[in-house]
Amino acid sequence: MNFDPRFSGRKFTSVGTRPIRPDGIDKVTGRARYGADFNMAGQLVGRILRSPHAHARIVKIDTSKAEKLAGVKAVITAADLPDLTDGDAAMYDVLDNCMARTKALYDGHAVAAVAAVDARTARQALKLIEVEYELLPHVTDVDEAAKHTAPLINDTIFTEGLEEKPVKPSNVTKRSQFGHGDVHQGFGHADFIVERSFKTEQTHQGYIEPHACVANFSSDGTADLWVCTQGHFVYRQHCAQLLGMEASKLRVTSSEIGGGFGGKTHVWAEPVALALSRKAGRPVKLVMTRDEVFRASGPTSATSIDVKIGARKDGTITAAEATLRYSCGPYAGSWAEIGAMTAFACYKLDNVKTVGYEVLVNRPKTAAYRAPSAPMAAFAVESAVDELAKKIGMDPVDFRIRNAAQEGTRSSYGPVYGPIGIGPTLEAVKSHPHMKAPLGKNQGRGMACGFWFNFGGQTCTDLNIGMDGSVSLAVGTVDVGGSRASLSLVAAEELGIDYAQVKAIVADTSSLGYNDMTDGSRGTFSSSMATISAARNAIKILRERAAQMWDIAVDDVVWEKGHAIAKGEKHGNLGKLSLKEIAVESGKTGGPIAGHSELVADGAGVSFATHICDIEVDPETGATRVLRYTVVQDAGKAVHPTYVEGQYQGGAAQGIGWALNEEYIYGKDGRLQNPGFLDYRIPVCSDLPMIDTQILEIPNPNHPYGVRGVGETSIVPPLAAIANAVSNAAGVRMTHIPMSPPRILAAIEAVREWSK
Amino acid sequence: MAGVAVSTTINGDTVEFLCQADETLLDVLRDRLGLTGAKEGCGTGDCGACSVILDDRLVCSCLVLGAETEGRRVETIEGMAHGDRLHPLQQKFLEHAALQCGICTPGFLIAAKDLLAKNPDPTEEEIRFGLAGNLCRCTGYDKIVRAVQDAAIVMKGA
Ligand code: FES
Numbered sequence: 001m002n003f004d005p006r007f008s009g010r011k012f013t014s015v016g017t018r019p020i021r022p023d024g025i026d027k028v029t030g031r032a033r034y035g036a037d038f039n040m041a042g043q044l045v046g047r048i049l050r051s052p053h054a055h056a057r058i059v060k061i062d063t064s065k066a067e068k069l070a071g072v073k074a075v076i077t078a079a080d081l082p083d084l085t086d087g088d089a090a091m092y093d094v095l096d097n098c099m100a101r102t103k104a105l106y107d108g109h110a111v112a113a114v115a116a117v118d119a120r121t122a123r124q125a126l127k128l129i130e131v132e133y134e135l136l137p138h139v140t141d142v143d144e145a146a147k148h149t150a151p152l153i154n155d156t157i158f159t160e161g162l163e164e165k166p167v168k169p170s171n172v173t174k175r176s177q178f179g180h181g182d183v184h185q186g187f188g189h190a191d192f193i194v195e196r197s198f199k200t201e202q203t204h205q206g207y208i209e210p211h212a213c214v215a216n217f218s219s220d221g222t223a224d225l226w227v228c229t230q231g232h233f234v235y236r237q238h239c240a241q242l243l244g245m246e247a248s249k250l251r252v253t254s255s256e257i258g259g260g261f262g263g264k265t266h267v268w269a270e271p272v273a274l275a276l277s278r279k280a281g282r283p284v285k286l287v288m289t290r291d292e293v294f295r296a297s298g299p300t301s302a303t304s305i306d307v308k309i310g311a312r313k314d315g316t317i318t319a320a321e322a323t324l325r326y327s328c329g330p331y332a333g334s335w336a337e338i339g340a341m342t343a344f345a346c347y348k349l350d351n352v353k354t355v356g357y358e359v360l361v362n363r364p365k366t367a368a369y370r371a372p373s374a375p376m377a378a379f380a381v382e383s384a385v386d387e388l389a390k391k392i393g394m395d396p397v398d399f400r401i402r403n404a405a406q407e408g409t410r411s412s413y414g415p416v417y418g419p420i421g422i423g424p425t426l427e428a429v430k431s432h433p434h435m436k437a438p439l440g441k442n443q444g445r446g447m448a449c450g451f452w453f454n455f456g457g458q459t460c461t462d463l464n465i466g467m468d469g470s471v472s473l474a475v476g477t478v479d480v481g482g483s484r485a486s487l488s489l490v491a492a493e494e495l496g497i498d499y500a501q502v503k504a505i506v507a508d509t510s511s512l513g514y515n516d517m518t519d520g521s522r523g524t525f526s527s528s529m530a531t532i533s534a535a536r537n538a539i540k541i542l543r544e545r546a547a548q549m550w551d552i553a554v555d556d557v558v559w560e561k562g563h564a565i566a567k568g569e570k571h572g573n574l575g576k577l578s579l580k581e582i583a584v585e586s587g588k589t590g591g592p593i594a595g596h597s598e599l600v601a602d603g604a605g606v607s608f609a610t611h612i613c614d615i616e617v618d619p620e621t622g623a624t625r626v627l628r629y630t631v632v633q634d635a636g637k638a639v640h641p642t643y644v645e646g647q648y649q650g651g652a653a654q655g656i657g658w659a660l661n662e663e664y665i666y667g668k669d670g671r672l673q674n675p676g677f678l679d680y681r682i683p684v685c686s687d688l689p690m691i692d693t694q695i696l697e698i699p700n701p702n703h704p705y706g707v708r709g710v711g712e713t714s715i716v717p718p719l720a721a722i723a724n725a726v727s728n729a730a731g732v733r734m735t736h737i738p739m740s741p742p743r744i745l746a747a748i749e750a751v752r753e754w755s756k
Numbered sequence: 757m758a759g760v761a762v763s764t765t766i767n768g769d770t771v772e773f774l775c776q777a778d779e780t781l782l783d784v785l786r787d788r789l790g791l792t793g794a795k796e797g798c799g800t801g802d803c804g805a806c807s808v809i810l811d812d813r814l815v816c817s818c819l820v821l822g823a824e825t826e827g828r829r830v831e832t833i834e835g836m837a838h839g840d841r842l843h844p845l846q847q848k849f850l851e852h853a854a855l856q857c858g859i860c861t862p863g864f865l866i867a868a869k870d871l872l873a874k875n876p877d878p879t880e881e882e883i884r885f886g887l888a889g890n891l892c893r894c895t896g897y898d899k900i901v902r903a904v905q906d907a908a909i910v911m912k913g914a
């Protein structure tokens with residue numbers, strides 16, 4: 001569906017307003033039901049036994065004692081989840097991650113599970129399961145794991161993407177490359193070159209709601225799953241495949257979801273809960289503890305990135321190159337590949353080359369985390385860009401404006417850009433009052449840019465008009481942060497009725513056609529497109545019914561502002577019929593009125609943001625304080641501006657935590673040392689200032705209202721923006737994230753030492 | 757294991773329940789009494805999602821035993837609105853979109869209510885430190901702080 005230019009000139013009546021969300025009251029009164037808030041009669045408590053070892057062969061599992069404990073109704077191991085993946089390597093990895101088959105591959109890897117009458121019995125039963133392990137050497141560091149001498153995690157892996165197939169297996173599963181031009185020649189034309197290596201540590205999405213589900217397997221072979229997920233249709237496919245069911249026999253209902261950020265796009269415990277329920281013949285509720293969430297779900301990649309950028313004296317970048325190594329956990333992934341695609345996406349470059357390496361480590365399977373892979377690449381690139389601007393003697397904003405990609409630029413990852421927002425966000429930052437505000441002692445200001453692709457995907461939506469003229473909108477994209485409000489606004493806009501007349505819900509997998517999950521910032525983008533199309537289909541029927549009621553030709557009926565209007569002089573005295581008036585008569589004019597839409601929402605417009613950040617660094621302790629933060633981002637068209645701001649602020653806050661505090665810390669024994677919110681510290685209210693936002697609207701040509709996804713890009717610039725601010729405050733270039741006080745202090749002391 | 761019989765007051769109503777000696781108040785509320793408004797984000801006192809007020813004191817209900825509530829008063833999110841009249845904090849959270857996923861919201865509302873009861877006119881910094889025991893991963897806290905500021909103004913006027 002293309003952008004309809006009539007809308008750019010048009011004054012929106014609903015879109016762009018800020019009403020209260022339809023699911024709001026339930027959420028402020030405690031009535032909303034999240035993953036763990038649902039119960040069934042006769043339900044058992046499920047629990048999972050996890051490997052305490054980073055890498056070990058499972059020699060034997062003896063479950064007999066646990067089975068004999070009174071109150072235990074089922075005990076399962078990998079044998080109860082047989083391999084039905086039929087050569088699908090990615091699904092085999094999902095299966096193995098849900099329940100280890102021959103080896104435990106990380107601290108926290110599931111090896112067995114129980115269902116018992118209560119939590120206490122289930123916990124006791126876990127203690128009675130005897131697992132004999134044969135310990136294997138492990139590796140948790142991305143650079144160590146990439147070496148030839150590293151312990152092998154999977155000896156069937158031979159690096160893909162090399163010119164010749166390697167003779168020996170390794171932990172590097174894939175090499176990928178992007179770019180164009182000739183970087184060697186480009187660097188030859190450079191007057192200044194910056195070359196640096198960077199590292200970022202592994203972080204977790206940190207959603208406050210742990211994974212939770214209730215599985216109910218019936219003896220007729222059908223099953224129900226209640227679960228907190230970003231994509232219940234995808235969970236259905238995956239669970240059905242792993243359990244050997246037809247997808248239609250498994251009905252998945254998505255609960256309210258307490259945060260996901262990518263972490264709830266993968267199945268973890270759900271197939272286990274279903275297998276337990278199948279074996280026990282009773283419903284099973286399985287809720288992860290916070291410890292399990294950290295040890296066995298989520299995290300993003302740890303990375304090691306080398307960047308080289310060259311520019312002429314006039315500030316034109318002549319060549320840019322990056323090598324990116326991303327950890328994937330113990331299973332193959334494409335995380336470095338995405339990093340390599342995004343690294344230089346903000347810039348117009350004649351010569352650019354990026355190479356990504358996917359690296360296996362004995363850590364949990366890497367999962368998507370908000371614009372996955374982009375923040376780390378942006379940290380490395382935007383730090384080097386800042387340094388290069390300094391070397392040339394140019395203002396960092398002007399330097400970026402000079403090199404910013406534009407409409408028609410061939411992006412570093414291949415496609416040619418349409419209308420994009422990188423230039424406008426930079427111009428907005430340049431004239432933003434934040435850039436001119438005075439700074440005090442030990443304070444510094446930094447800025448950085450970020451890019452994310454956005455995704456469209458398969459979408460199916462139903463719009464039903466009740467006989468009272470109210471509209472129910474059933475969507476299949478899970479609402480992670482207010483999309484029911486946005487989609488109701490879109491339906492109201494298109495139909496020309498009041499927002500209050502529309503009620504949006506997220507339908508279960510048996511009530512609606514397939515929908516991709518809420519990822520890639522696609523929720524509002526794709527479902528609004530499907531909602532517009534469904535509404536237009538409904539309007540067609542509304543016009544037909546009005547024509548019937550008036551007994552005139554349907555071509556003489558137009559739809560305006562929520563009313564059917566008879567067009568042409570001969571119908572001069574027919575007046576108009578409201579949506580409600582037509583709906584009331586629908587029983588007599590042909591039955592219910594509805595609009596459906598099934599589409600692939602192509603053309604999610606790429607998204608850019610530029611952030612500004614002021615930091616104070618205590619030179620004695622290395623402690624930092626974020627003083628002021630501003631986000632400028634292109635939304636295409638902000639459907640519900642308050643929730644757009646919320647996405648900008650939330651992403652920035654997560655980026656701030658990543659930049660300054662958050663990291664997975666592994667001991668020499670390969671065990672995670674901080675699997676809790678006390679030691680894995682995410683930003684709290686007193687750590688942050690207000691986060692200012694500025695929404696730009698550069699219409700996406702592929703959406704009828706110009707909408708772009710807004711959910712992810714905001715986490716891309718903060719790492720670099722903060723590193724650049726620290727550099728300006730303390731005179732040190734930070735190359736290792738998080739910039740915790742000891743790391744900053746060490747960097748300051750190294751400079752002091754050096755300048756003595 | 758024998759259960760402990762407990763008689764307590766929850767949101768103004770007398771409530772009697774049996775629980776195991778090592779069962780937390782959070783588990784009692786959620787699993788025995790069907791009050792699932794308090795959430796378990798960590799179970800270790802680090803996230804505040806389980807916040808309730810126990811005899812005028814803000815506590816993490818995951819760190820209190822069910823049996824400890826004998827003869828005491830518990831206030832949960834379910835008791836915050838009066839019928840269909842929302843508490844000003846609830847109303848302001850909605851108006852400011854101070855929630856995205858909303859899993860932290862019950863905890864924040866309870867903590868904010870306790871904060872305003874003790875300090876009806878807090879500065880931004882006092883709000884930020886007063887709510888530092890509650891984690892929110894979605895909002896960056898900006899709209900939460902503004903909602904509390906706005907509610908404080910309304911409540912002073914009331
Ligand atoms: S669940 Fe009680 S503080 Fe997190």
Ligand code: FES
Nearest residue numbers: 856857892893894
């Ligand atoms: S709104 Fe999601 S954690 Fe606060």
